[in-house]
Amino acid sequence: MTATALAATGHRPAQAGAGRAVTRLAVRQVRRGAAVVFAVTVGMSTLVATTYTRTVGDGLDAAALAALARNPAVRTLFGEPAALDTAGGFTVWRTGTVLAVVLSVWGLLATTRVTRGEEAAGRWDLLLAGRSGPAAVLGRHLAVLATVAALTGAALAAALVAAGTPARGAVLHGAGLALVTTVAVAAAGLAAQVFPTRAAATGATLTFLGVGLLARMVGDGVTPLGWLRWLPPYGPLALTRPYQADRVSPLIVLALTTVVLCAGAFTLAVRRDVRDGLVAPAAGRPPRLRLLRSVESFAVRRMLRPLAGWSAGVGAYFLLIGALAVSLTEFLADNARFADLAAQAGFAGLGTVHGYVASLFALLAVPVGAFTAVRLAAFAAAETDGRLTLLHAGTLSRARLLAAEVATTTVGAAALVTVAGAATWLGAAVVDADLSLPAALAGTWNVLPVALLSLGSAVLALGRAPRGVAALGMLPSAGGFLLTVVADSTGAPAWVGRLSPYAHLADVPQTAPNWPATAVMVALAGTAVAVGTCGYRRRDVRA
Template sequence: MTVLEAEAGSAATTGASAGRAVLGLTVRLVRRGALLLALGLAFFAAVEALSYLATYPDAASRSTLAQFQDSPAVRMMQGFPHAVDTVGGFVVWDAGWFMQSIAAIWALLVTGRLLRGEEESGRAEFVLTGPVGAGRVLLAQTLVIGSALLLAGAAVAVTLTATGAHAGGAVLFGLGLAGFGGAFAGVAAVLSQLFLIRRRTTAIAAVALGAAYLVRVVANSDEALGGLRWLTPYGWMDELHAFREPSWTALTLLLLAPLVLAAAAARLRRLRDTGGSLLAERDGRPPRDRLLGGPTAFAWRATRGMLAGWTAGIGLYALVMGLLVEAVMDFIADDPSYREVLASIGWNVDQVVSSFVGMMGTLVGMLVSLHACWRIGAARAEESSGRLDAVLTRPVTRSRWLGGHLALTLAGAVVITCAAGLLMWTGARLSDSGIPLADVLGAAFNSLPVTVFFTGLAVLVYALAPRAAVVLPAALVFTAYLMETIGPGLDWPEPVLWLSPFHHLAIVPTEPFAAVSAAVLTVLGLALAGLGLLAFERRDLAGD
């Protein structure tokens, strides 16, 4: 062997070792979130399947679900009922869009953090000092993200199979779910090459996700527009029909899109420098120095786009739910067995509209609580990026800084709740339900004390375990919501249901507002926030 051959072999071995090191580092960065995603989606699928088996135990009760295809509002929200006489088909129709959205949101956030966030922090430069190219690093990172999504899809498939769904259909849905998330990971990967700032990359990817959902809404509003479903990954999932007459074209699109986008992102990565972008910022833009006079003003400036996005998303969802009121009334009137099920979980079947609005108010409370957890995560992002170190060198106390984030979070919760209530009432008016505005607003604001409670909990978690500042409180919010909405129908014991803060609220407007419980939850939330402020004063700042 010549010296040149020996050096070439050594370089190849070193390059392979560097590639494995990049893979290992990426796995370490995403493994916790990937595991939580897989467990969360699997748990949600299990709850949906078990509630279906309890609510629709026989073929006669399941046949009533088919009538939902006659409601444009239901089709726009959840798609056409397909194979809903099976466990798997129902879960895909009732909860598929939600699981797809969760997978896509996780994927685009993680992709933005790994690809653009690592460059913003300067850590990517250290990785690229080794014998590994930028394009290869990107492909390794997208490979890990894709594997995590496949893990989540497999977890859902195993769960559905265990609850009685057809195994082949469960595998197809799991693959489609992974491909759906991978498509938006690919979108975020491409955007990470175009834009310089991680926040902008994530925001545009989120807008793309929302636009994809809106295209699907339009496509499902009228059968004449059904061809539009092929323009959006949501439509591909609608066309997949995993549990009866599957579409291999839809599955191919779902699996091919992530590969094409990842390859495009890798190609674009080779065309730019590390720390740069293909779309350069304009140098001639005048400086924007508004809202830089204090930490709270700056926090508002940095997160007002987030508030606008959450308000628009939750508001649109509330509008569609308002449009569903008439369809829900007709369905319940025609299904005595379903009325019995609703009565078992606390509905007043003599006041169907008010009970439905009350349930939607609880759902809005859950979504606003998730926003609160996300909003406290913005404080964590400011700390992990190192910007907080510079702020605290000024005459700014830790309590003032974190208290500003807390105040903006609570104010944002009020804004979103008000917008959701108004838009839900607008949808209800358009469906000719005739429910008063005061009842809809009362239902929406009824869950605000729960949001205060979870906001305080998020502050405390941030102070004690900053790396879990979003994941842990958000998981508890979702678990508490499921306990309250699914638990009674599955005959869960009262001590278990009591653990959910939602369980202590009245169902407004069918019941009077539970002022005592609301006051207790509010006080507990503020107390938790106070403990969080004290704990934050006593710990060191932490990076990623």
């Protein structure tokens, strides 16, 4: 048929209408998470920029800034400092990497959920049988996520300009964060075409982001390897150096990376079958019957592979933390002003090895809490996808099914904090830092109650609001840490800071544990698990 005939018969309007429906579907699926990351990104950056004069002021002299820029430990952990004597430069250094990680991780999780997750669950079957092909459906979902990234970056730039920072630096920083997010979205979109399961696609993209973050850290800390910072997505963001050099070329690298990844995703989308990936599962392999004798052992089996990945990431990071102990503590001991700024950011006592590891061990509660929330979210997804239907139809109680998941997740969280403690001790031993293995393990186990609060919150959400398991599960760990940083940075009333569970953690191993607070947090976590289990038993099975 000719183009005129197609238009006359209504094919084009119908196809356009189908495309708009797909776009509206994608917006509905990501709008809540997008609103959260939007608010966190804009709010956190604006807060730091507007309070710069009050919290930092003129206390940073040229000699102190030069010492900070030369210190490899500071550069490795926080990035190369630039223009710290300005509100914009300090804001970028203080929040840039954190927000880049938050936005990119949200982008990849949202992408694999609304693409590979929806397709694997069979909810794309009718959609792909209509007028919109696989590439078109994928493209509209990626476009929505890219639009969220662009709007977030634009709002951030506008907020920084309104806070009084130069417009060019604000625009570059906002554009950089937006492009980092689109790189993560494009990488996840490509992984969703390669791998047949959402978990595999998510894991592959997380590996990509982890390698990129490691390349940025090594490139910043080791001058001869500075070229590693050109590897996307996080290195080029640092190379833009807003408010100082204002370089545009690193953003071009991020944009080209996005284009290449999207092109690969669209190419593969039309060359595979629905629900399949480029990498097909092995066929004809012998049955693997280990850990299939009970619900409890099967829960362990499902956790082992994710736990190995989380352990590798956490272990690598805290190995680096231990290896940098001497360098960073000596630097802060010689530069009291930066020690004060670190204390305002929630990291007090960094002048000694025990104080240094105690402060950074607080960060451990965030990934461990995320691990517990993600495991319960996977359990909720298994219910939604119908993988638990036969179990629910049998004699097995739902309480036992959930109890097995909670118990194995608790053991996994304990394993993660143990790995972190051992890795920190090993890194410290390499540089002859004064840190024993029992002290390191005591420090990491001290934050486990916060992770258990995340577990309890996730179980509570499973029973009362199953769609919000991951978000509500992250609230005590990630939300609590953010509240602590904001309260310390802005001089908020003391009661605001005490709302965070981190305010009740002792600085172990520098001081003895706060056993009453630990007992209260464990009791609250147990209560949340009990209430959530009751709700899970009483509510209908999700379909």
